[in-house]
Amino acid sequence: MFEDYGWLAWLGVAIALGAIEAATVDFVFAMLAGGALGGSVAAALGAPFPLQVVVALVVSGVLLGVARPWAKSRFGARPEGITMGTASYIGRSAFVTETVTQHGGRVKVGGETWSAKSSDPEPHEPGDEVRVVRIDGATAVVTRVPTLGTSDAP
Structure with missing residues (x-):
């Protein structure tokens, strides 16, 4: 069953991780969701499951190492002089x-x-x-x- 619809399982994992990110807002689960989307694309292209996992891990690692620090600095910083x-x-x-x-x-x-x-x-x-x-x-x-x-x- 998952051989033909593996991409759908990865997509479900990405949605679940996105929901967790909405609750935590720390940009970790969003990056993991991006990795799951990478795994979904690999599955849709017919890659075997071990390769799908490798793609998901590599995409997650790149996003965690590059995109997350940028997102945290972009959305976490307050302009000078702004008080709350x-x-x-x-x-x-x-x-x-x-x-x-x-x-x-x-x-x-x-x-x-x-x-x-x-x-x-x-x-x-x-x-x-x-x-x-x-x-x-x-x-x-x-x-x-x-x-x-x-x-x-x-």
Whole structure:
């Protein structure tokens, strides 16, 4: 049975390895799936099973040695200056929705409402613009945004 449809068995192995790669995202199983596709092509061309295995191993080895390092550097690197998670909120502008004191309050940052506390001694009233200076757990620590006074204007 597998003599005529060996390519289909290799294709099934490639699909299974692709599914595992989707769960792990480490580019190892994708390279092994590429090797299985190589074995599938060899089977479709009528190669005997031992040669199919050799083709699958060689293709997998080349992909693991060449394509995987390139893929990891290409897709794993973040451009400089790009922050993720709570660090991306630091320095952003926020608007007070509930009075913010050194003990609590609420602000809206980037469309999300956060619990907040002030690093300044005076409270910030609803509608005030503030700046996020750090994140403590799930609380944004904010400070007043400096405004230009009449004496600072040109």
